Amino acid sequence: DAGVIQSPRHEVTEMGQEVTLRCKPISGHDYLFWYRQTMMRGLELLIYFNNNVPIDDSGMPEDRFSAKMPNASFSTLKIQPSEPRDSAVYFCASSRQDSGNTIYFGEGSWLTVV
């Protein structure tokens, strides 16, 4: 089985630009998570979806952040406009509730905003 697939792996962008991160969860998984990792704050949950529906977005830092899941095999996390403090590694993860809720992570998208 293919794991969680994220793109791009690395992105360097200028402040003010729009950034779109993409994720393909593991087939058959009904939960999808977006996490952000920084040295200061560790791993933070930004938002999660259940069956494509956003359930809790309380971790989304500001209105500049938005996430969508138009179907079971695709999700995006968008930052518009981006700021230097958004620089971080963004992880997508997925799980299936009836398999013990074991969570599987993608390899991450390393974002640098200059």
Next chain:
Amino acid sequence: GIQVEQSPPDLILQEGANSTLRCNFSDSVNNLQWFHQNPWGQLINLFYIPSGTKQNGRLSATTVATERYSLLYISSSQTTDSGVYFCAVPARGGSYIPTFGRGTSLIVHP
């Protein structure tokens, strides 16, 4: 929400040594997972262990839910064990959405 504390924050070992990593949590949980983040940033699920003991090769984990802690044992450590070890528990009671501790950073020297 449930608080997670991991100890020690940093650990340096010589190859072949054994170690124990600890995860304390502030409330009852029905879900606990251990992860390893390797030096390249990949996060790998090691154990799903809400209670009891599990073993996988040189790694084993024990969770004592009634006393609100979990232990991860690494025996005969190897340089490839280096990285950060995280434990994750539900963010709040009744949920299973993982919230992560700050991790234990492990360096294994050859």
